Amino acid sequence: MKRNHFLLGAISGVTVAASNDSFFAKALAQPALPGMPGSAGERVLVLLNLVGGNDGLNMIVPHGTPEYYRYRPTIAVPPSDVLTVNEKIGFNPALRSLKALYDRGEVAIVQGSGYPSPDHSHFRSQQIWQTAAPESYESTGWIGRYLDGAALPKENLWNGVAIAEVLPEAMVGRSVDVPALSDVRSYGLRSDRRLDDRNAFTSLLSDQRVPFSSPYLAAVTQIEAHAQRGSEQLPKLIAGYRSTASYPATPLGRSLALAAQIIGSRLGTRVIYVQHGSFDTHSSQKRTQDILLEALSNALVAFYDDLQAHGNDRRVLTMTFSEFGRRVAENASRGTDHGEAGPMLLVGGGVKGGVYGEHPRLDQLDNGDAIYTTDFRSVYTTVVERWLGRAAHGIVGGSFPLIPVRA
């Protein structure tokens, strides 16, 4: 397996060797790792899924690489439009507001994230990123595994929250039921029935003395009770939060506004999942992706404005991911097909802004695709160990070098 040796030795205070399990054994023995700003208990990780396979090359643009312009005669971002980071890369102009955040040192770019033998199907690739398991089929997700093992109050319904219609695989655990909700209004019983319904409901749902036994009875009972309790609790718990941030009127804007509300209401939440897309730009890519990137940029900036106004920005780290990058060469429809490696962004939470990892070489491709330089499980490991304060080995399914994204 390819390793990211350039990262090794760059990590202050910790001696790491790739594939050295003893380090992780040590980390397991000391689950609470030293903190970044705020105490570990207050930190929140926000996962932002760029659904559909985001074209990383037109997001963080390699304007210093001639091959980029050769491969993309019609859809490349012209050098004069690039918001320059250095002589090699820069931001797509649709990310202007995010670039300002980068210039303040609050955005880390991890280049060339991927994994060995990449899959090109949306389903399987999503599954791989959500379960952190490229080589096997896992029934739990990496955040689910984190929540399973974290020392969090088990009676709290809000340790993890997915702002999505269907519970993402990343949040599936063995012993936790993460609520999935698309918005507060739809998360609830639509029945207009009255108070006596609800009372009857609560007691009927907890009926355990039934004349049969079932391996699933306890789980159904628990999840139904959580769903009912949660859908009644949530609107009240977050009602006191006021925000003046100007979120864009997009689904992601609404999701992040709700995320800030949940974080600001201090429900003990450690992980929030949101999604944005679809980035599956097989044709006429520029129009679609620019709209999506601008929406991403403005929503993220509003999110951090909101968090900052409530003193929460330093305790919230946002990590973006996407199931794959896209083919380096544009196709005949001015779009791009499914590819491999792409950048991940880490925003806020006191990250040390900058550029990490190597950019995939565009003069050496894997069947037309960019070859990954950083295993995405390195980023997960960094987030789990250095932000959430847990040993990552069992959560990401192996030992991966940390990325020095913190001061």
Added chain:
Amino acid sequence: MSSIASGRPAGRLDIARALQPYHGPWDLRLAAHLLRRAGFGGSPADVERFSRLSPSAAVDALVGFDPEEGLADVPPGIDTSQYERLLLALNRNALSPQQVVQMLPQATQQMAMSSAAASSDVTIAAARAALSRRYLLPAMASAQRWWLGRMLLTQAPLQEKMTLFWHGHFTSEVLAKGTMPREIVAQNQLFRRYALGNVRELTRLVAQDPAMLKYLDNARSQKAHPNENFARELMELFTMGIGNYGEQDVRESARAFTGWTLRRNAFFENPATHDDGVKTFLGRRGNFDGNDIVEIIFQQPATARWFAGKLLSAFLYNDPEPELVTATANLLRKNGYELRPVMAVLLRSNVFYSNRAYRALVKSPVEFVVGAFQLYGISDVPLAALAQLARMGQTLFRPPSVKGWDGGMAWLNSQSLLTRENFASALLTSPLMPPNSWISDGMPADAKSAAARLVWMILHGDTSTASLGRLVSYLEGDETTANGAFSGENFAERIRGAAYLTMAMPAYQLC
């Protein structure tokens, strides 16, 4: 918090008696259990009718269908020839994107135009998307409703249940990799024809099925560049499971399937792209083709165990004991992989009617929705049911991955259960409810009898006396002033409320 359920029931399995025929007491409750598993629950009249048969006669009635009879019915609205004609014209520049869009209905046109600055800016991609919205999505919905309607109204419920089983096993996906609704329906008819047929023959035909050839890329597999996708999944997910073959077997069997492709939308064995060299597969050597590979796979003991495990998990309980898997695998081999006699043994067995299997599975969204329609005698599947099913986590013809639906815990999360509850609530007050349904017509007027009847009809008695008492209180209006006491005026509303509460109970989520 409770931990995730592995699905295996607690207690010890009596393996010596497990597959022997059940001769114990027979009642409505066990008849309902049989109809939930071998069908979608059935109507109250079906349950009643089956409770008057012997267990053996009840199973005979379920397994004894004529598979050809169900095949005459074909879905309306899945002809996509107009789509294909326009797409071809678009791709060959015979029609411009604007011209194509202008041929579509006003609403579709507006959607296509909304992303364009001027009408002359309509791109090929926008025109393709508009075509898909106009023709493909309705055709897919039509196919989905057709199948749900079959599940709902069929006289051979086990045929539809097995068709659903095979769809989740030999997965393919409509609108993926160019798979047209009519192709997924043709595959569905193959599953229906072989619902209880020979598993080996079905596997051989699945390998030649157009939707499968597209879904797992075998249509593009050629001697020069074998595509291993189908060969791998054939062994990993369809017949044997990981650990029973090596990477070399994947590569060699992929060579054997090269040239199995499509010509004019039908299976075609292309001699020009087929590798007819010698292959070594699972210890055998020969100039194998796809049929030989399937034959060799079905000579492996692992294959019988794989299908045995899948059948037991779908019809009895999850994570079945290895000795039960062995006994069922032996049965499959003894019957030469003919499924009808094997399913008859399973559905008649002691273990099937034991506490181990009773309510031991989680209802899938399709079982939940179709079962609710059958319960109240609703005879038509509304379009809106498709969106509800998607929110519950199951879209027919679009399984989440090549692995199909995981079932069990995967059906259970707060959003999907709230969706089930909201579905039940909406259903009970919807105009779909037939006026002569048992719930509107002939319910006893006193709260005690009404509650007892609801619990029998919906849960076949599977509730505690305490919960029954609470339903009585609810019906009597003890805790409210809003509705007043149970009376002629609010009778119907109270009954519907109590039915909703009963359908929300954990027992009703179980199969």
